[in-house]
Amino acid sequence: MGNRVAIIGVGMSKFGELWEKNLREITLEAGMMAIFDSQISGKDIDAICVGNMSAGRFTGQEHLGALAADVGGLGNLPAYSVEAACASGGAAVRQAYMSIKSGEHDAMLVFGCEKMSDVNQTEAMNTISVASDWEWEGLFGATFPALFGMMARRHMMEYGTTEEQLSLVTVKNHANAAHNPFAQFQRPVPLKVVMGSGLLADPIRILHSSPVTDGAAALVMCNEDVAKKYSDTPIYIDASTQGSDTLALHDRESITEMKAVKISARQALEKAKLSINDIDVFELHDSFTISEIMLTEDVGIVEKGQGGKAVEEGLTELGGKFPVNPSGGLKARGHPVGATGVAQVVEIALQLRGECEKRQVDGAEKGMAVNTGGTGATSIVHILGRD
Amino acid sequence: MGNRVAIIGVGMSKFGELWEKNLREITLEAGMMAIFDSQISGKDIDAICVGNMSAGRFTGQEHLGALAADVGGLGNLPAYSVEAACASGGAAVRQAYMSIKSGEHDAMLVFGCEKMSDVNQTEAMNTISVASDWEWEGLFGATFPALFGMMARRHMMEYGTTEEQLSLVTVKNHANAAHNPFAQFQRPVPLKVVMGSGLLADPIRILHSSPVTDGAAALVMCNEDVAKKYSDTPIYIDASTQGSDTLALHDRESITEMKAVKISARQALEKAKLSINDIDVFELHDSFTISEIMLTEDVGIVEKGQGGKAVEEGLTELGGKFPVNPSGGLKARGHPVGATGVAQVVEIALQLRGECEKRQVDGAEKGMAVNTGGTGATSIVHILGRD
Numbered sequence: 001m002g003n004r005v006a007i008i009g010v011g012m013s014k015f016g017e018l019w020e021k022n023l024r025e026i027t028l029e030a031g032m033m034a035i036f037d038s039q040i041s042g043k044d045i046d047a048i049c050v051g052n053m054s055a056g057r058f059t060g061q062e063h064l065g066a067l068a069a070d071v072g073g074l075g076n077l078p079a080y081s082v083e084a085a086c087a088s089g090g091a092a093v094r095q096a097y098m099s100i101k102s103g104e105h106d107a108m109l110v111f112g113c114e115k116m117s118d119v120n121q122t123e124a125m126n127t128i129s130v131a132s133d134w135e136w137e138g139l140f141g142a143t144f145p146a147l148f149g150m151m152a153r154r155h156m157m158e159y160g161t162t163e164e165q166l167s168l169v170t171v172k173n174h175a176n177a178a179h180n181p182f183a184q185f186q187r188p189v190p191l192k193v194v195m196g197s198g199l200l201a202d203p204i205r206i207l208h209s210s211p212v213t214d215g216a217a218a219l220v221m222c223n224e225d226v227a228k229k230y231s232d233t234p235i236y237i238d239a240s241t242q243g244s245d246t247l248a249l250h251d252r253e254s255i256t257e258m259k260a261v262k263i264s265a266r267q268a269l270e271k272a273k274l275s276i277n278d279i280d281v282f283e284l285h286d287s288f289t290i291s292e293i294m295l296t297e298d299v300g301i302v303e304k305g306q307g308g309k310a311v312e313e314g315l316t317e318l319g320g321k322f323p324v325n326p327s328g329g330l331k332a333r334g335h336p337v338g339a340t341g342v343a344q345v346v347e348i349a350l351q352l353r354g355e356c357e358k359r360q361v362d363g364a365e366k367g368m369a370v371n372t373g374g375t376g377a378t379s380i381v382h383i384l385g386r387d
Numbered sequence: 388m389g390n391r392v393a394i395i396g397v398g399m400s401k402f403g404e405l406w407e408k409n410l411r412e413i414t415l416e417a418g419m420m421a422i423f424d425s426q427i428s429g430k431d432i433d434a435i436c437v438g439n440m441s442a443g444r445f446t447g448q449e450h451l452g453a454l455a456a457d458v459g460g461l462g463n464l465p466a467y468s469v470e471a472a473c474a475s476g477g478a479a480v481r482q483a484y485m486s487i488k489s490g491e492h493d494a495m496l497v498f499g500c501e502k503m504s505d506v507n508q509t510e511a512m513n514t515i516s517v518a519s520d521w522e523w524e525g526l527f528g529a530t531f532p533a534l535f536g537m538m539a540r541r542h543m544m545e546y547g548t549t550e551e552q553l554s555l556v557t558v559k560n561h562a563n564a565a566h567n568p569f570a571q572f573q574r575p576v577p578l579k580v581v582m583g584s585g586l587l588a589d590p591i592r593i594l595h596s597s598p599v600t601d602g603a604a605a606l607v608m609c610n611e612d613v614a615k616k617y618s619d620t621p622i623y624i625d626a627s628t629q630g631s632d633t634l635a636l637h638d639r640e641s642i643t644e645m646k647a648v649k650i651s652a653r654q655a656l657e658k659a660k661l662s663i664n665d666i667d668v669f670e671l672h673d674s675f676t677i678s679e680i681m682l683t684e685d686v687g688i689v690e691k692g693q694g695g696k697a698v699e700e701g702l703t704e705l706g707g708k709f710p711v712n713p714s715g716g717l718k719a720r721g722h723p724v725g726a727t728g729v730a731q732v733v734e735i736a737l738q739l740r741g742e743c744e745k746r747q748v749d750g751a752e753k754g755m756a757v758n759t760g761g762t763g764a765t766s767i768v769h770i771l772g773r774d
Contacts, residue, residue, distance in 0.1 A: 022522070047629075052470075054443045055517075060525065062441055062517035063472040066764035069631040070638070076650050078629035079765070080478045081470040083439075085450040091467045095482060102488035104627075130442075130449035135409070138447065240491075242434075242465035244456040251457070263463050377453035378466070 005100045006227035006234040007384070009038025009220030010346040015334035016184040018214040023059050023115040024071045026216040031072055031109055034218035040107060040230050045220070047105040048072070048079035051092030051112040052338035057127040059115050068111055078105070085131030086287060088112065089217070089341025090242075090371030090380030096221045097240045107222035112342030115214045124212050128337065131374040133248035144287070145209060147249055147375050149201030152290035155256045156203065158305065161293065163203055165308030167194040169289035170207050170331055172317050177328025179358035184213055184334030208289045213334030217342035219349075235349045238366070239271035239383040247377045258376030261298040265370065268381040269300075272366075276300040279383070280364035281351045282322060283344035285372040286329040292316075295370055296324060299381075318359060326351065326359045341371035345382055352386045392487045393614035393621040394771070396425025396607030397733040402721035403571040405601040410446050410502040411458045413603040418459055418496055421605035427494060427617050432607070434492040435459070435466035438479030438499040439725035444514040446502050455498055465492070472518030473674060475499065476604070476728025477629075477758030477767030483608045484627045494609035499729030503599045511599050515724065518761040520635035531674070532596060534636055534762050536588030539677040542643045543590065546692030548680060550590055554581040555698045556676035557594050557718055563705055564715025566745035571600055571721030595676040600721030604729035606736075622736045625753070626658035626770040634764045645685050645763030652686040652757065655768040659753075663687040666770070667751035668738045669709060670731035672759040673716040679703075682757055683711060686768075705746060713738065713746045728758035732769055739773045 011033025013026040021029075027050075035042065048068050056062040065079030084091040089112030096110045116124055129138035132147065155161045171191050177183035189207065197207040227234040243260035246252055252259070269275060276299065284299065286292035293307035301322045302310045310316050316324035327333045327347040330340055348367035350356050369382045398420025400413040408416075414437075422429065435455050443449040452466030471478040476499030483497045503511055516525035519534065542548045558578050564570035576594065584594040614621040630647035633639055639646070656662060663686065671686065673679035680694035688709045689697045697703050703711035714720045714734040717727055735754035737743050756769045 024522075054449055056441045056444050056514070059521070060513075060517060061521040062470060063519075063634060063761055063764060065471050065478075066631045066634050066760065067520075070634045070764070076630045076632055076647055078481075079471075079631045080482070080629070082482075083449055083468040083470055084452050084466075091452075094465075095467070095469075095486075098489040098491050099482075099485045100489075101491065102485040104485050104488065126447075127443070130447060132450075133454075134446070134448040135411075242467070243463045244453045244466045245463055246457045247450060247453050248457075260463055264465075373453065374450055377450060377457070 004224045005097050005221060005237045006224060007219050007221055007349050008227050008231040008234050009034040009040065010349050011037055011218040012182045012343060012346055013216045014182055015213050015215035015336060017117045023055060023061060023113060024067060026214060027068055027111055027113045028071050030216035030218035031111060034220050038220040038230055040220055042074055044226065045074060045107050045109050047077055047099060047108045049092045049096045049108055049110050050081040051089035051342055052081050053083060053085055053088045053114060054127050054130055059118055084378045085373030086337045087341055087371045087373035087378040087380045088338040093342060093345050093382060094240045094242055094380055097237055100221060100223050107226045110219040110221055110342060111216060112339035113216035114336035114338040116212045116336060117214050136248045145200040145204050148288040148290055149204045151255050152203050155290060158256055161308035163195060165312050166203065166208050166289045167191055168311045169286060169292050170194045172311060173286065173325050173329040173331040176318055176326050176359055177332030180328050180333060183328045183332055184211060185332045204288055210287045210330035210335035213336040215334055215336035215339045217339045217346050219342060219345060233353050235352050235384050235386055237382060238385045239268040241267040242380045245377050247374060249375050257304060258294055258298050258372060258379060260376055260379035261295055261370060261372060264379045264381045265299040268383050272383040274366060279366050279368045281326060281348060281361040281367040282324045283327060283347050283369045284324050285370055286325060286331050287335060292324060299370060323361050326356065326361055341380060344369035344371055348384045352384060391611045392484050392608060392624045393611060394606050394608055394736050395614050395618040395621050396421040396427060397736050398424055398605040399569045399730060399733055400603045401569055402600050402602035402723060404504045410442060410448060410500060411454060413601060414455055414498055414500045415458050417603035417605035418498060421607050425607040425617055427607055429461055431613065432461060432494050432496050434464055434486060434495045436479045436483045436495055436497050437468040438476035438729055439468050440470060440472055440475045440501060441514050441517055446505055471765045472760030473724045474728055474758045474760035474765040474767045475725040480729060480732050480769060481627045481629055481767055484624055487608060487610050494613045497606040497608055497729060498603060499726035500603035501723035501725040502601045503723060504601050523635045532587040532591050535675040535677055536591045538642050539590050542677060545643055548695035550582060552695030552699050553590065553595050553676045554578055556673060556679050557581045559698060559704050560673065560712050560716040560718040563713050563746055564719030567715050567720060570715040570719055571598060572719045591675055597674045597717035597722035600723040602721055602723035602726045604726045604733050606729060606732060620740050622739050622771050622773055624769060625772045626655040628654040629767045632764050634761060636762050644691060645681055645759060645766060647763055647766035648682055648685040648757060648759060651766045651768045655770050659770045661753060666753050666755045668713060668735060668748040668754040669711045670714060670734050670756040671711050672757055673712060673718050674722060679711060686757060710748050713748055728767060731756035731758055735771045739771060
């Protein structure tokens with residue numbers, strides 16, 4: 001048996017405010033699509049892993065592993081749920097990767113899902129705060145816009161990053177999402193509108209922030225033998241790494257970098273024996289546009305402090321040297337927190353298969369997905385490649 | 388490198404209503420004890436896995452992987468949380484097992500934790516219901532006592548199981564817990580008191596039910612090379628298996644058995660190349676005493692329907708042929724939901740190391756821990772052995 005882990009099927013529900021569907025319906029929808037895409041027989045799937053952040057608070061339902069096995073009609077499979085805040089989806093991919101690599105499982109169905117719109121906005125905001133340090137941040141009113149506001153302000157002070165640069169990330173990601181039929185916001189947005197949108201936490205405006213979203217994404221992951229049996233276009237996981245940092249912002253040496261991302265991205269490149277210049281396409285966690293700017297630096301696309309300029313100069317746009325978030329990213333594809341990490345991997349896989357039509361990065365052979373949790377207390381990096 | 392996975396350190400907080408401590412304090416306490424017990428250097432630990440069911444609702448805090456890495460001062464390690472309802476602890480052990488077997492990690496700190504007493508009883512009950520099928524059970528008032536009440540009533544009808552037998556499980560487990568310094572209830576309870584305690588959901592009485600508990604348990608798990616470096620008494624995981632079943636009780640063919648347990652226990656014995664008679668000591672998930680009776684049957688200690696008689700005849704008591712829950716079980720050690728699966732493995736490891744003093748099963752060489760979620764929608768089985 002080859003010891004590489006492959007992705008042979010991908011699926012997604014539409015991302016958005018899905019009032020007419022519940023968590024199990026969107027999860028089933030994504031899973032069925034991934035199974036259909038892979039052409040695998042349901043009988044060959046021997047475990048399920050679900051990435052989810054807080055369905056217990058958003059919907060009153062946890063135990064999502066068993067739920068997924070149940071609604072999928074896949075029988076009495078091992079099934080469990082993984083949580084790492086907004087990096088829960090990436091954590092599910094990484095857990096499945098290790099489970100398959102261990103030989104315990106041959107082929108797995110991997111989900112990311114979140115149904116956020118069933119609670120009111122205040123409860124949604126409080127629920128998201130479970131990812132911060134509740135006792136030292138959330139409890140005192142330091143919401144995520146507030147925390148990222150401080151990071152952004154400091155980045156502007158230290159490196160001269162501008163409000164226009166923060167806004168250009170939005171313009172770029174909306175332009176990309178216009179070509180993504182699964183995105184929440186499939187329309188461009190002019191710079192003027194972004195810069196004139198309401199302030200959430202100075203300097204962060206509403207159009208610098210990812211939205212509240214319902215959605216699910218799914219993968220069929222398997223070992224090399226199963227991949228060869230079912231797929232002509234398997235995408236392989238060249239590296240899977242993870243790092244963490246202090247939960248609270250005030251405990252860090254610097255709030256203008258995400259140390260966990262720096263470490264895990266460097267480790268991933270080492271494991272895959274690649275340099276950053278070998279990566280053709282990126283999905284970087286842009287929960288706020290300042291995050292994308294920081295991650296552009298922390299993964300090594302540009303030097304620290306140059307992330308704002310990178311977007312201004314078009315380096316990270318479709319057609320640029322380092323295209324970031326061709327899917328529209330969290331900002332415009334939407335950010336159902338537990339689903340995002342899986343959706344990032346779905347996008348990279350589709351890019352490497354050359355199936356992204358108008359948002360396709362030509363000839364992409366290697367891609368990187370970076371999924372973070374909280375203000376960067378968790379970072380999960382996957383490098384994918386095709387043969 | 389040997390490819391077995393070992394447990395070289397165990398730790399626990401006291402289980403109980405720990406008003407004076409928060410989630411991070413009890414987690415740290417258990418982790419420090421496990422590290423000290425193993426004598427491992429913190430630098431040799433390269434990942435963290437946390438089993439937790441619903442800290443987001445119980446305490447407002449999720450992202451417990453990063454939290455554990457943070458409070459433990461262990462640096463920027465990969466760290467994540469696993470959820471499978473009341474089987475979350477077992478799921479964490481199983482995830483760590485696969486992570487180490489995959490070669491991605493060499494030595495891991497594994498936690499189970501839950502702080503349940505910070506919310507009121509109604510909210511605690513609602514939170515536990517996230518493990519049932521919320522839309523078809525919990526929402527309509529079918530709490531866990533109600534669901535297990537139906538299972539118990541049916542078991543009594545089909546097999547003649549008696550209220551006295553349901554109560555004798557409590558008597559046995561309290562007698563065992565009297566010798567466990569970490570147990571919530573370290574005192575025997577007379578049969579008369581159990582049978583006279585208040586009805587929760589006929590035939591289930593309050594003393595047939597596990598309590599609301601705060602607590603944490605921890606393990607240091609590693610590959611064989613690390614184990615040999617640090618430990619003279621490594622305990623090995625001979626098998627780790629998992630199964631699932633429909634989330635809702637009404638979807639099952641039978642409500643007097645837990646199919647997921649039957650499947651995963653049989654698979655575990657096959658993997659470990661053992662028969663049930665080779666197992667010297669058991670920790671079986673007794674969230675309600677009827678669960679222990681059903682599990683005694685479903686793992687194969689006795690035939691279906693004979694679980695009540697087994698406890699009546701002393702088969703499962705300390706000194707019996709198949710001692711079940713020498714720790715006191717969920718009933719008397721306490722049931723901090725996410726911690727329980729890890730605490731079961733802690734007990735089995737201590738039993739195999741011969742360190743259980745008055746509750747020691749003499750000469751125990753093989754032990755089995757069965758951790759279930761919901762009404763049996765998840766089952767996770769570990770068989771442990773010493774060389």
